[in-house]
Amino acid sequence: MTTTHKEGRRRSALRHLIADPQAVISASLLIVVVLLGLLAPVLTEHGANEAKLDAVNAGVGDHGYLLGGDKSGRDIFARLLFSINTSVVSALIGASIGLAIGITSGLVGGYFGKRVHGVTEWLFSLVMTFPGLLVLIILMPVTKGDYRATMVVFGVLLSPGIYRLVRNLVLGVKNELFVDAARVSGLPDRRILRRHVFAVVRGPVIIATAFLAGSSIAVQSGLAFLGVGSNTVPSFGAMISEGFTNLYEEPLQFLWPSLVLGIITASLVLLGNSLRDALEGGRPKPVRIVTATGYRPPAAEGDAVTGLLTVDDLAIAYPGPDGELKEVVSGVTLSVAAGETLGLVGESGSGKTQTAFAALGVLPAEAVVTRGSVRLDGRELLGLSERELRAVRGTSIAYVPQEPMSNLDPSSTVGAQLVEGLRAATPMSRGEARKRLLALLARVGIPDPERTFRSYPHQISGGMAQRVLIAGAVASRPLLLIADEPTTALDVTVQAEILDLLRDLQQELNMAVLLVTHNFGVVADICGRVAVMREGTVVETGTAEELFAAPKHPYTRMLLDAILDETALRTDPPAAPADVLETETR
Numbered sequence: 001m002t003t004t005h006k007e008g009r010r011r012s013a014l015r016h017l018i019a020d021p022q023a024v025i026s027a028s029l030l031i032v033v034v035l036l037g038l039l040a041p042v043l044t045e046h047g048a049n050e051a052k053l054d055a056v057n058a059g060v061g062d063h064g065y066l067l068g069g070d071k072s073g074r075d076i077f078a079r080l081l082f083s084i085n086t087s088v089v090s091a092l093i094g095a096s097i098g099l100a101i102g103i104t105s106g107l108v109g110g111y112f113g114k115r116v117h118g119v120t121e122w123l124f125s126l127v128m129t130f131p132g133l134l135v136l137i138i139l140m141p142v143t144k145g146d147y148r149a150t151m152v153v154f155g156v157l158l159s160p161g162i163y164r165l166v167r168n169l170v171l172g173v174k175n176e177l178f179v180d181a182a183r184v185s186g187l188p189d190r191r192i193l194r195r196h197v198f199a200v201v202r203g204p205v206i207i208a209t210a211f212l213a214g215s216s217i218a219v220q221s222g223l224a225f226l227g228v229g230s231n232t233v234p235s236f237g238a239m240i241s242e243g244f245t246n247l248y249e250e251p252l253q254f255l256w257p258s259l260v261l262g263i264i265t266a267s268l269v270l271l272g273n274s275l276r277d278a279l280e281g282g283r284p285k286p287v288r289i290v291t292a293t294g295y296r297p298p299a300a301e302g303d304a305v306t307g308l309l310t311v312d313d314l315a316i317a318y319p320g321p322d323g324e325l326k327e328v329v330s331g332v333t334l335s336v337a338a339g340e341t342l343g344l345v346g347e348s349g350s351g352k353t354q355t356a357f358a359a360l361g362v363l364p365a366e367a368v369v370t371r372g373s374v375r376l377d378g379r380e381l382l383g384l385s386e387r388e389l390r391a392v393r394g395t396s397i398a399y400v401p402q403e404p405m406s407n408l409d410p411s412s413t414v415g416a417q418l419v420e421g422l423r424a425a426t427p428m429s430r431g432e433a434r435k436r437l438l439a440l441l442a443r444v445g446i447p448d449p450e451r452t453f454r455s456y457p458h459q460i461s462g463g464m465a466q467r468v469l470i471a472g473a474v475a476s477r478p479l480l481l482i483a484d485e486p487t488t489a490l491d492v493t494v495q496a497e498i499l500d501l502l503r504d505l506q507q508e509l510n511m512a513v514l515l516v517t518h519n520f521g522v523v524a525d526i527c528g529r530v531a532v533m534r535e536g537t538v539v540e541t542g543t544a545e546e547l548f549a550a551p552k553h554p555y556t557r558m559l560l561d562a563i564l565d566e567t568a569l570r571t572d573p574p575a576a577p578a579d580v581l582e583t584e585t586r
Contacts (some may be wrong), residue, residue: 016278023274026267033264037084046075048082048234057250070239070253071246080260082234087217087264090151094216095209097155102162103205107193109163110170113365120167124160132157133219137228145230147220154219158212165208166201173200175364181407184360185421185472186394189386195420199411210272214265221261236261307335308512309359309480314372316354316363316536325368329354329536332372336480341506341513343527343544345520345559351536352516356482358382359514360399361389377479394425398473402485404465408457415453418472425476440471444501463494467501474505481506484516499526520563524548532556 017023036043045064051073055062058069066077109120135157136150143149173179174197182192223229224237231238236257243254314332317325329351336342344352357363359374361381374381376396381389393399401407409417419433428436434453441449444467452460452468460468466486473481483502487495503526506513515527523530523544530547532540532555540553551557 014278017274020274020278022270023278026270026274029263029267030271033084033260033267034088037081037088040078040081040085044075044078044081046078048074048079049232050074050078057246057253060252067256068250068252070242071250072242076239076253076256079234079239080236080256083236083239083257084260084264086147086233086235087220087261090147090220091213091216093148093151094155094158094219095212097152098158098162098212099205099209101156101159103166103198103201105159106163106166107170107197107201110167111174111189111193111197117167120163124163127157128160130157133222136219136223137226140228145228147223147229147233147235150223150229151216151220154216158215162205162208162212165204169201169204170197173197177401177403177406178409180362181399181401181469182409182417182421183362184393184399185424186390186392187421187424188390191420191424195412196409199409207272207276210268210275214268214272217261217268218265307337307340308377309336309514310373310375311335311355311359312373312375314355314358314374315370316351316358317368317370318366319368325370327370327536329358332533332536332538334531334538334541336512336514338479338512339506339510340529341503341515341527343523343530344514344516344533345518345523345530346533347518347559350533352518352533353484354536355533356484356514356516359480360393360397360482390424394421394478395476396478397480397482398476398478400466400469400473400481400483400486402488404462404469405457407469408465410457412456413453414455414457414460414468418453418468418475421472422475437471437475440475441468444468444471444505445497446471463491463498466494466498470498470501470505474509474511477509478511480512480514482514482516485518486515487517487519487522495522496525502526520548520560532559 017027044066052063052069053073055065055069055073055075057071058065058073060066060068062068065075067080068076070076070079105120105124109117132154136153139150139153143153179192179196182196187195221235221237221240224233224235225241226237227241229235239257240254240261243250243257247254311332311334314329315327316329317327320326332351332355334342334344334355344355346352354363354367358369359376359381361384363369369382372382376392379392381392384392408414415434415437418437419430422428422433422437423430438449438453441452446452446464446467452464457465470486481502486502487498499522502513505511513526515522517523527544529541529543531538532547532553534555540547540551540556542552547556548560551560
């Protein structure tokens with residue numbers, strides 16, 4: 001039991017690094033080297049460019065020079081210490097500029113639509129075509145030989161690599177369910193990027209930072225070796241160049257700067273590898289409405305509506321490989337009144353979730369609404385901007401997803417995510433939000449709200465996670481709750497508890513509930529009315545009692561006939577072992 005517990009326990013990246021000898025040694029060497037550079041004025045009494053004619057090519061310890069003098073009579077030890085500072089500044093400038101430009105552009109280019117992505121991709125592809133070292137040399141008259149300005153330019157040249165890294169990571173995470181859940185809760189894009197998307201990106205970025213720093217140091221030293229830039233700035237490259245010309249007379253002058261530069265760059269590479277090992281373990285677009293054949297514009301705002309949520313002749317299409325639009329939802333019309341529960345039933349692929357997503361305004365970017373209307377409390381939702389939809393989500397309309405564990409951000413505590421969503425929907429202090437959410441967690445049946453509030457998603461069960469999401473959804477007292485298969489991933493007893501909870505909350509808040517499901521047992525338990533969907537259309541609508549007692553459409557009867565009960569028995573004979581073997585052989 002102890003071994004299993006230890007194997008299953010998550011080790012933080014910091015603890016992993018501390019336990020890694022490679023990380024400890026490389027980090028220690030870097031700290032020592034940086035400290036030596038910072039303490040240079042204390043450790044040596046000579047300046048980097050201070051020369052003595054009688055100390056030309058002085059031996060080790062002569063004339064007060066700890067490591068001897070170079071061919072110009074300058075203290076090699078002092079120049080080494082001040083060269084460390086030059087390298088550190090180069091690393092900080094080059095890496096910082098590269099990270100700032102690359103991360104920002106990667107987040108924006110990966111998260112937003114094709115137009116933004118196309119612009120950023122074109123710009124960074126253009127930057128990548130420039131020969132980096134040649135550009136730095138050509139721009140020397142502009143930078144006036146200042147290595148700091150040169151490193152700013154080099155940081156820009158480094159940014160495409162970070163951009164592509166971040167963009168690819170964002171493309172992989174932006175459609176995750178916990179990001180969709182953050183959008184549905186009404187969080188603005190900047191907060192989603194900062195709190196949810198960047199949490200996934202930062203690990204690889206931290207690793208890349210070590211290599212960016214090493215590259216900056218190497219390029220600055222390389223330029224100094226070539227004699228490009230100011231000859232008054234102490235640099236490992238300049239020292240190596242001078243030592244190389246004096247190699248046959250004083251080989252140690254070449255050895256010392258090469259050794260220190262090698263230690264710094266090797267330590268950065270090894271630390272980057274250790275960070276990689278430690279960290280590896282350890283949004284929809286506004287709906288496009290196009291004018292198409294048969295398009296009927298939505299009704300005016302003043303027209304009468306038949307329910308809190310009304311969907312009228314909704315059609316949603318996606319482009320095929322040939323570019324032609326193919327409808328997946330066609331002519332859907334339904335309504336949900338305040339205090340009513342409507343069950344949206346159908347097999348997988350019937351268009352239930354697409355209809356619900358249209359109401360939420362979270363259809364995929366490639367989706368096209370060809371006609372129809374979706375109105376909430378008399379307000380048309382189709383065609384609203386993302387800013388306008390954020391004002392609706394989480395306040396007037398809320399969402400309970402199908403997979404609770406996938407819709408909670410694994411990098412944040414449950415409480416942090418709930419507080420963030422509630423404060424985005426309803427302005428209030430953190431203390432007020434915490435108090436309301438703790439009361440709601442207790443109301444939804446969580447035995448220890450404080451502990452759950454402080455827990456990470458992996459520390460709670462699936463049933464608890466679903467209760468947490470329900471509490472977050474109703475925290476702002478929405479007019480409409482859309483629940484997409486809220487009991488699918490739960491066992492039978494927990495399913496019953498969740499349905500009872502939804503029923504009680506609906507009565508307390510007088511919410512309208514649109515329940516997306518394929519389970520007729522759930523429909524019979526909680527729904528007052530039912531809409532049956534097949535191949536993107538509503539084939540039958542009626543009260544639950546009418547539908548179960550006398551279904552009108554053949555498809556509805558087929559679905560009801562498929563329900564197993566105590567009287568349903570298989571009539572086909574079991575397959576013989578020989579028949580099974582023959583079938584498998586074929």
